[in-house]
Amino acid sequence: MATNPSSPVIVDRSGVIPVPPPVARWRGMVAALLAAVTALAIAELVSGLIKNTTPPIISVGEYVIDHTPVAVKEFAIREFGTNDKPILILGTFVLLLVFALIIGFLAARRLWIGVAGIIGFGLIGMATAAGRPNAELRAVLPSLLGTVFALCVFLFLMRGTLRRSPATTPSDSPMPPGLDRRRFLVGAAVVTAAAAIAGGAGRALQRRFNVNAAREAITLPAPTSPAAATPAGAALGVVGISPFMTSNDDFYRVDTALVAPQVAPDDWALTITGMVDHELRFSYQDLLRRDLVERDITLVCISNEVGGPYAGNARWLGVPLAELLDEAGVHPEADQLVSRSVDGWTAGTPTAVVRDGRDALVAIGMNGEPLPVNHGFPARLVVPGVYGYNSATKWVTELELTTFGAYDAYWASRGYAKEGPLKTLTRIDTPRGLARVPAGRLAIGGVAWAIHRGIGQVEVQIDDGPWQPARLGATANDDTWRQWVLDWDATSGSHTITARSTDGHGERQTEERTPPLPGGASGWHSIVVLVT
Numbered sequence: 001m002a003t004n005p006s007s008p009v010i011v012d013r014s015g016v017i018p019v020p021p022p023v024a025r026w027r028g029m030v031a032a033l034l035a036a037v038t039a040l041a042i043a044e045l046v047s048g049l050i051k052n053t054t055p056p057i058i059s060v061g062e063y064v065i066d067h068t069p070v071a072v073k074e075f076a077i078r079e080f081g082t083n084d085k086p087i088l089i090l091g092t093f094v095l096l097l098v099f100a101l102i103i104g105f106l107a108a109r110r111l112w113i114g115v116a117g118i119i120g121f122g123l124i125g126m127a128t129a130a131g132r133p134n135a136e137l138r139a140v141l142p143s144l145l146g147t148v149f150a151l152c153v154f155l156f157l158m159r160g161t162l163r164r165s166p167a168t169t170p171s172d173s174p175m176p177p178g179l180d181r182r183r184f185l186v187g188a189a190v191v192t193a194a195a196a197i198a199g200g201a202g203r204a205l206q207r208r209f210n211v212n213a214a215r216e217a218i219t220l221p222a223p224t225s226p227a228a229a230t231p232a233g234a235a236l237g238v239v240g241i242s243p244f245m246t247s248n249d250d251f252y253r254v255d256t257a258l259v260a261p262q263v264a265p266d267d268w269a270l271t272i273t274g275m276v277d278h279e280l281r282f283s284y285q286d287l288l289r290r291d292l293v294e295r296d297i298t299l300v301c302i303s304n305e306v307g308g309p310y311a312g313n314a315r316w317l318g319v320p321l322a323e324l325l326d327e328a329g330v331h332p333e334a335d336q337l338v339s340r341s342v343d344g345w346t347a348g349t350p351t352a353v354v355r356d357g358r359d360a361l362v363a364i365g366m367n368g369e370p371l372p373v374n375h376g377f378p379a380r381l382v383v384p385g386v387y388g389y390n391s392a393t394k395w396v397t398e399l400e401l402t403t404f405g406a407y408d409a410y411w412a413s414r415g416y417a418k419e420g421p422l423k424t425l426t427r428i429d430t431p432r433g434l435a436r437v438p439a440g441r442l443a444i445g446g447v448a449w450a451i452h453r454g455i456g457q458v459e460v461q462i463d464d465g466p467w468q469p470a471r472l473g474a475t476a477n478d479d480t481w482r483q484w485v486l487d488w489d490a491t492s493g494s495h496t497i498t499a500r501s502t503d504g505h506g507e508r509q510t511e512e513r514t515p516p517l518p519g520g521a522s523g524w525h526s527i528v529v530l531v532t
């Protein structure tokens with residue numbers, strides 16, 4: 001509290017400079033907390049009013065995702081699964097409130113700390129928003145306006161605590177230590193209510209920008225090359241085994257986007273760039289007008305642990321990727337196809353793989369519908385036999401022909417294998433691990449995949465017994481998983497059940513356990529059941 005040397009120091013009649021009582025700590029904390037809530041609420045409102053802007057809670061969360069060590073991300077996927085996103089948002093929110101309380105505590109003694117803290121957090125919000133791919137200048141507006149309102153709220157609630165310098169405060173006009181208690185509490189209540197309304201309205205307004213209506217208006221053309229009919233025996237009809245086809249609602253979701261990008265088909269285009277004879281550009285309508293193929297392909301995530309849930313089988317409708325590449329004329333040295341999403345995420349697929357005749361697709365349909373927004377609407381890639389992180393770009397907008405030497409895609413630059421085979425895995429779906437089951441006849445079953453090589457055989461071992469061949473579900477192609485089942489006469493006691501597969505080339509799935517990083521999990525799935 002510096003005194004201004006040019007103004008006379010006023011002392012009271014006793015000659016003592018009066019030191020007003022300090023502001024209660026709790027007031028500083030409440031004021032800072034409400035400033036933080038105000039900033040977030042105003043930012044939500046601004047994001048609801050202005051298209052192509054993102055609230056800071058999302059831009060900060062996405063920044064954290066992109067800069068989180070892979071080990072932490074693996075942990076989050078393992079422990080929280082698809083809830084990792086709400087948990088991250090909640091965590092960011094709680095952390096912000098904790099910082100606000102600390103700043104408020106300090107600001108009760110030194111007001112400038114509160115002002116600096118608010119501006120500092122505002123700058124973090126603006127920087128993370130401006131740093132998002134394809135961000136325009138307006139990206140900073142939610143945090144900027146949020147910060148301005150937060151400062152107003154903070155200074156209002158701390159009013160009076162500024163002008164306590166004895167230099168400017170005549171001692172005989174008693175200066176209250178800020179607002180009186182009643183005014184402070186009323187002010188805090190009004191701010192809370194206003195923030196709730198602004199935040200709620202912002203959330204509601206943001207829904208205007210989602211593309212659900214545009215998606216629902218689309219009628220997909222019939223494929224010129226339909227998928228082979230699913231053979232009668234593909235589903236074994238055993239309760240507890242994953243359905244042969246995964247519904248869109250049950251299909252796992254893995255991506256780095258905290259909110260799925262909302263891409264209107266009319267604003268969308270796919271470009272082919274880089275080492276090609278002619279750069280090409282396709283609109284959504286261009287794709288609809290082409291010959292479309294429909295294929296059943298199982299997609300697997302590299303983060304999937306042995307026995308894990310991150311795999312799904314769907315019927316995809318799309319344009320053969322190799323056709324588009326051939327039209328562009330790929331240079332022979334271009335060994336990597338980098339696919340880029342509207343949100344800046346990238347995958348790197350070996351060019352040779354997508355051109356070796358397999359059904360690599362630019363997919364626009366999934367199980368008879370336009371792609372769901374969470375699964376990449378309006379278009380994504382699907383390449384059978386390559387993990388999702390290396391091929392399955394959702395919201396895809398650019399295909400760049402380059403080399404593996406020249407560029408590391410998103411997960412390759414974070415330690416995952418640049419390329420590599422999708423490993424054979426066998427999952428026991430039923431019974432569940434540690435389940436209690438009655439003695440007697442029991443179906444042991446699940447799914448097995450060796451995508452693009454096919455599953456030749458599944459075997460099951462109970463305790464140290466012999467490996468017994470399981471019955472396999474029928475399949476129309478090697479690009480999907482297969483169901484399997486083994487009937488077992490369960491005897492009471494605790495039993496270990498292990499399953500393994502041999503792929504269509506006669507190669508047995510390795511027993512060696514490896515984690516997802518860097519090349520995908522391997523090993524035999526084993527569970528223990530208690531037969532009573």
Ligand SMILES: Nc1nc2c(c(=O)[nH]1)N[C@H]1C(S)=C(S)[C@@H](COP(=O)(O)O)O[C@H]1N2
Binds near residue numbers: 388
């Ligand atoms: N744009 C974008 N596409 C992406 C990802 C991503 O983070 N961003 N993740 C990939 C990964 S790791 C996988 S396993 C698949 C998952 O596709 P799904 O969510 O439709 O199941 O999408 C791939 N495509």
Ligand SMILES: [Mo]
Binds near residue numbers: 254300302303388389
């Ligand atoms: Mo993945």
